[in-house]
Amino acid sequence: MKTYVRALTIAGSDSGGGAGIQADLKTFAANGAYGMSAITAVTAQNTTGVLDIHPVPVKIIEAQIKAVMEDVGADTVKIGMLHSTDVIRTVVRTLRSWPVPYIVLDPVIVATSGDKLLEDSAIETLIREMFPVVSLITPNIPEAEIILHQKIRNQQDLRKAAKELATLKAGTVLLKAGHLSGGTLTDILCIPGKEIIKIKSKRINTSNTHGTGCTLSSAIAVFLAKGYDMVHAVKAGIEYTQKAIESGAKYQTGSGHGPVHHFYDFWK
Numbered sequence: 001m002k003t004y005v006r007a008l009t010i011a012g013s014d015s016g017g018g019a020g021i022q023a024d025l026k027t028f029a030a031n032g033a034y035g036m037s038a039i040t041a042v043t044a045q046n047t048t049g050v051l052d053i054h055p056v057p058v059k060i061i062e063a064q065i066k067a068v069m070e071d072v073g074a075d076t077v078k079i080g081m082l083h084s085t086d087v088i089r090t091v092v093r094t095l096r097s098w099p100v101p102y103i104v105l106d107p108v109i110v111a112t113s114g115d116k117l118l119e120d121s122a123i124e125t126l127i128r129e130m131f132p133v134v135s136l137i138t139p140n141i142p143e144a145e146i147i148l149h150q151k152i153r154n155q156q157d158l159r160k161a162a163k164e165l166a167t168l169k170a171g172t173v174l175l176k177a178g179h180l181s182g183g184t185l186t187d188i189l190c191i192p193g194k195e196i197i198k199i200k201s202k203r204i205n206t207s208n209t210h211g212t213g214c215t216l217s218s219a220i221a222v223f224l225a226k227g228y229d230m231v232h233a234v235k236a237g238i239e240y241t242q243k244a245i246e247s248g249a250k251y252q253t254g255s256g257h258g259p260v261h262h263f264y265d266f267w268k
Contacts, residue, residue: 004034005225008068008100009218010061010091011080011108012041012053018259019045019211024078026262027218031240033225036072038064040091041083047210047254055083058090065091069098076102076225078218079134083118085125092129102224103134106217109143123147131169135224136234138217139165141179152179155186159196162188174220174234178203178212189234199235201242206249208258215260216241 007028014020021037028035040061044052068074077100082088095103107126109118118126127147131137141152144161147168152161155177162175171192177185182203189197220237228236247264 005032005076005222006036006072006074007033007076007078007218007222007225008036008038008065008074009078009080010038010040010065010082011078011214012043012083013039014043014045014211016046016210016254016259018047018253018257019214020080023211023214023259023262024080024218027215027240028222030262030265031219031222033076033222034072036068036074038068040081040087047256047258049256053083055087058086061087062090062094065094065098073098074100076100076104076221078221079103079105079130080214080217081108081118082126082130083122085119085122088122088125088130092133095133102136102221104217104221104224105130105134105137106213107137107139107143107147108213109139109146127168131171134169134171136172136174136220136230137165137169138174138176138213138220140176140213144175154180158186158188162190162196166190166192172230176213176216178209187238189231191230197231199238201238204242204245204249206245207256208248208251208253208260209245210257210259212241212245212260215244215262 009021009024012020025035042054165173173190175188177187185201187199219240220233223233223236244260247261
């Protein structure tokens with residue numbers, strides 16, 4: 001019997017469908033993986049912002065992860081919105097019982113709309129307890145600024161911040177350049193023991209960027225499970241996300257930051 005590449009997302013639900021577990025599951029499917037989920041929070045959300053958040057009890061979060069891991073298992077895990085210290089500690093503790101080859105953490109602190117999605121008191125817990133157990137973290141500039149307590153204004157600052165994040169994590173960091181100005185984006189990949197890797201891509205002029213962080217981290221998680229090394233998995237994830245943004249730019253969805261087009265390869 002054949003088996004699927006199995007991918008589990010542990011993240012919040014976006015009722016608008018553009019980010020969170022909805023974006024993760026779409027990305028898994030589009031890239032040939034069997035997607036599963038453990039929902040950490042239910043959000044009332046659309047393209048204009050986050051209207052309300054209902055946290056899922058930690059007992060239920062733990063039960064969801066256990067139900068998946070005891071039966072189906074996972075080749076890769078993507079982690080997104082973990083809104084409190086209790087949730088972070090529950091996820092870390094539960095995943096230690098079922099080691100998986102790859103864990104990609106998108107440290108969701110601020111939504112595309114600017115809404116805060118992680119309690120201030122939980123940020124230090126995320127750094128101290130979650131960072132050391134994951135394969136890769138994929139912060140954007142606002143998230144990196146909050147974690148490091150410093151401003152990132154240019155490419156030189158970005159490179160310096162990536163190195164500092166790698167020191168904090170003692171592991172691999174992809175620091176995304178999307179919030180800098182300019183027509184070319186240069187993301188920084190910092191892998192311990194290797195030279196800093198610059199990954200360039202063109203900026204796409206669109207407001208349809210809701211869920212890009214979720215999409216990128218989920219795509220990288222799948223490519224790692226498919227056997228890509230870290231550099232090639234990150235590059236493949238960026239390429240997929242770029243094409244999803246480019247295709248999604250042609251659509252009007254809602255009145256705010258619209259979603260990307262996860263299934264651009266399947267329908268137009």
